[in-house]
Amino acid sequence: MTDPVIEADGLGMRYRRRGGGWALKDCTLALPAGRVVAVVGPNGAGKSTLLGLAAGLLRPTEGRITAPTRDRLAYVAQDKPLYGQLTVAETLRLGHELNPDRWDPAAAERITGPLPGNARVRTLSGGQRTRLALALALGKRPELLLLDEPMADLDPLARRELMGALLADAAERGTTVAMSSHILTELEGSCDHLLLVQDGRIRLDGAIDDLLAAHTLLTGPIADLAPHTVVDSRTTGRQLTALVRREGPVEGPWETAEPSLEELLLAHLRPTEGAPA
Numbered sequence: 001m002t003d004p005v006i007e008a009d010g011l012g013m014r015y016r017r018r019g020g021g022w023a024l025k026d027c028t029l030a031l032p033a034g035r036v037v038a039v040v041g042p043n044g045a046g047k048s049t050l051l052g053l054a055a056g057l058l059r060p061t062e063g064r065i066t067a068p069t070r071d072r073l074a075y076v077a078q079d080k081p082l083y084g085q086l087t088v089a090e091t092l093r094l095g096h097e098l099n100p101d102r103w104d105p106a107a108a109e110r111i112t113g114p115l116p117g118n119a120r121v122r123t124l125s126g127g128q129r130t131r132l133a134l135a136l137a138l139g140k141r142p143e144l145l146l147l148d149e150p151m152a153d154l155d156p157l158a159r160r161e162l163m164g165a166l167l168a169d170a171a172e173r174g175t176t177v178a179m180s181s182h183i184l185t186e187l188e189g190s191c192d193h194l195l196l197v198q199d200g201r202i203r204l205d206g207a208i209d210d211l212l213a214a215h216t217l218l219t220g221p222i223a224d225l226a227p228h229t230v231v232d233s234r235t236t237g238r239q240l241t242a243l244v245r246r247e248g249p250v251e252g253p254w255e256t257a258e259p260s261l262e263e264l265l266l267a268h269l270r271p272t273e274g275a276p277a
């Protein structure tokens, strides 16, 4: 296995706000290089905090995190700090000046696409700014690309097009991408690794194919599901629907199927029936 590109050990983060709890706690992970990682979880789970720590924008309260240095990574968040008075072409020139040894104009221009070079940044729409911010990030040829809900303000067509361009570029260069999003369809099919963050903890971490293969969705009569670990279960009348993490083969009177990524995530995030909310 290649060396991990992000490694965290006992990572914890508490913002300096009186009475604030832990935004992240006891996070230990090692993300393999070259993967496209989906960082998912409910609002306030700690995803942005984790990406900010990996980008070196935040300092851990406890534990440690290692990632490529600032010149070898790019970070794009939902609010994209760009200079409103510069034009698109001037912004790209600035990107070049700030990254003289690494700048790749062709990679940046593939992303800016239809944006007119003489348009002032302050006149761009939210989606056009996203395009420009992603172009700056890719022009830098980063080893690690951290994207914090970057596509939220893009229309579905632009999102699909930009996502395709971004992933093609990442695959060509072996760039590791870690991307948070609430749009599961955006992640399914583009990401190969999953990090599920909930209440500041890492709940799932692994290759998506392995995680899906380790779980089974079963429906049938209500019965004891031991020795499997029940992630989520519901009953309707005498019918049981459950998602289990398998311990050996599932033997019983149930119909079984491999879950989709969405089913896996929802099962992990939903409070189990009968459990305190």
Ligand SMILES: Nc1ncnc2c1ncn2[C@@H]1O[C@H](COP(=O)(O)OP(=O)(O)OP(=O)(O)O)[C@@H](O)[C@H]1O
Binding pocket: 015, 016, 017, 020, 022, 023, 041, 042, 043, 044, 045, 046, 047, 048, 049, 050
């Ligand atoms: N600058 C800050 N100051 C104080 N608390 C913060 C700050 N940023 C985040 N938090 C708190 O840290 C916790 C984790 O927030 P974070 O933004 O990392 O979550 P998230 O998973 O990215 O959420 P979302 O999906 O809503 O963007 C939340 O409880 C949030 O209120």
